[in-house]
Amino acid sequence: MNHENDIPTQAGDLQAFFDGELDHAGAERMARTIDQDPQLRQHLNQMGVMRDLVGRSLEMRATQVPRARFEQIWDEIDRTITQDASRPAELPASFWQRVWVAFRPFRVPVMAAVGAAAIAVVVMQVGQSGPVNQDGGVASVPRTASPLSHDPQVAPPTPAPSIAEAFPSPRAAEAEIHGIEFGGKQGRISQTGVVTVLYVEEDATPQKSERSL
Amino acid sequence: MTRRSLKTRLLIPALAAVLAPLSAFVTVLAVPGAAEAAVAKASCQVNAVLLSKDGDGTIPSELDFMKSTLQNDEFAAYKGFHLLERKELKLALDTKAEASFTSGHRVGLTLLGGDETRLKLHADLSSRDATKSLLSTDYSIEDNGLLMIGAGAYSDEKRSGKLFFAIQCGRVS
Numbered sequence: 001m002n003h004e005n006d007i008p009t010q011a012g013d014l015q016a017f018f019d020g021e022l023d024h025a026g027a028e029r030m031a032r033t034i035d036q037d038p039q040l041r042q043h044l045n046q047m048g049v050m051r052d053l054v055g056r057s058l059e060m061r062a063t064q065v066p067r068a069r070f071e072q073i074w075d076e077i078d079r080t081i082t083q084d085a086s087r088p089a090e091l092p093a094s095f096w097q098r099v100w101v102a103f104r105p106f107r108v109p110v111m112a113a114v115g116a117a118a119i120a121v122v123v124m125q126v127g128q129s130g131p132v133n134q135d136g137g138v139a140s141v142p143r144t145a146s147p148l149s150h151d152p153q154v155a156p157p158t159p160a161p162s163i164a165e166a167f168p169s170p171r172a173a174e175a176e177i178h179g180i181e182f183g184g185k186q187g188r189i190s191q192t193g194v195v196t197v198l199y200v201e202e203d204a205t206p207q208k209s210e211r212s213l
Numbered sequence: 214m215t216r217r218s219l220k221t222r223l224l225i226p227a228l229a230a231v232l233a234p235l236s237a238f239v240t241v242l243a244v245p246g247a248a249e250a251a252v253a254k255a256s257c258q259v260n261a262v263l264l265s266k267d268g269d270g271t272i273p274s275e276l277d278f279m280k281s282t283l284q285n286d287e288f289a290a291y292k293g294f295h296l297l298e299r300k301e302l303k304l305a306l307d308t309k310a311e312a313s314f315t316s317g318h319r320v321g322l323t324l325l326g327g328d329e330t331r332l333k334l335h336a337d338l339s340s341r342d343a344t345k346s347l348l349s350t351d352y353s354i355e356d357n358g359l360l361m362i363g364a365g366a367y368s369d370e371k372r373s374g375k376l377f378f379a380i381q382c383g384r385v386s
Contacts, residue, residue: 105224105225106225106228108225108226108228108229109225109226109227109228109229109231109232109233110228110232112229112232112233113229113232113233113235113236114236115233116232116233116234116236117236120236166258166260166275166276166277166278166279166299167258167278167357167381167383168278168357168383169277169278169279169280169281170278170279170282170355170357170358170359170381171355171357171358172281172282173354173355173358174354175352175353175354175358175360176352176353176354177350177351177352178333178350178351178352178353179350179351180348180349180350180351180352181346181348181349181350182347182348183340183345183346183347183348183349184340184347184348184365187347187348190287192285192286192287194281194282194285195282195285195287195359195361196352196354196360196361197287197361197362197363197377198348198350198360198361198362198363199362199363199365200338200347200348200362200363200364200365201365202340202341202347202364202365
């Protein structure tokens with residue numbers, strides 16, 4: 001048996017045997033081979049010596065590190081852990097979540113503004129009725145767009161008593177005419193300073209006028 | 214525990230104090246009709262009054278509320294005052310209400326808005342056969358102010374004279 005040639009081929013197996021990485025059958029087979037081969041036994045012993053030397057060398061280096069250095073390292077670790085704990089959570093992955101986080105300082109004022117706007121809308125809606133008069137005693141229809149146009153679709157007249165109680169006496173004041181259109185024979189405006197009278201006469205060609213007083 | 218900086222703690226209430234009234238103001242301006250929402254309803258009376266040159270100048274009690282108007286120089290030529298009809302109309306904003314009279318005329322009223330003291334209204338008067346419009350006008354007047362519309366000569370079985378429509382409107386809160 002030529003051991004000079006066998007050692008290189010068995011070197012891998014010997015290393016695996018040394019490290020305990022061979023299976024049971026392989027380990028038994030390698031053990032028998034080592035028993036029969038003094039050179040392999042020598043190699044195995046040398047590997048053991050080498051491992052001991054490396055281990056002792058590392059232990060010696062570890063003992064050379066001063067105790068203060070270990071405490072310094074542990075302090076560093078403690079600080080890192082503390083910083084990680086006090087650091088705010090990482091930004092959410094979602095775009096809208098990141099926007100929400102960035103928006104966080106402005107939530108209170110913006111919510112207050114939205115609330116005020118909502119209250120304003122509600123107040124206006126309460127103070128303003130719908131476009132159709134729903135009072136049962138009143139006949140009314142939605143008004144057309146043009147203020148001067150005559151609406152042909154008008155609900156029946158109000159079923160009010162013929163002579164109702166009069167309103168309080170009006171103050172002596174003129175009306176301000178913003179626009180007027182006469183459709184009869186003639187029309188004119190009379191203002192005396194205390195009352196405004198619009199005179200119309202039926203028949204004849206319609207005449208149109210616009211004036212603002 | 215995180216602590217807000219002094220700057221942030223001052224910024225939040227400052228922004229709230231500015232944004233809240235500002236947004237309410239902008240909302241009021243932005244909502245259509247909000248500026249005139251102060252007047253949303255009105256109640257009106259339309260009096261059909263016949264003025265004649267026959268009479269003793271006595272103003273009947275039912276026309277007492279417009280006595281000062283009827284005694285104005287504008288109506289100095291008339292000595293007889295007769296209330297023919299009185300119709301009430303309740304107006305909602307931008308909603309037309311109309312009353313028909315035995316004379317055949319139709320009076321339509323629309324509340325257009327108003328401010329603290331005045332109402333803005335639209336009035337129209339039809340011909341007696343209600344086939345055409347004799348008058349269509351936009352006007353503003355004091356609360357409970359009186360607008361007179363002279364509709365020309367009129368006569369019934371008892372009397373004759375000039376027919377006037379006295380329109381008086383007041384806001385309803």
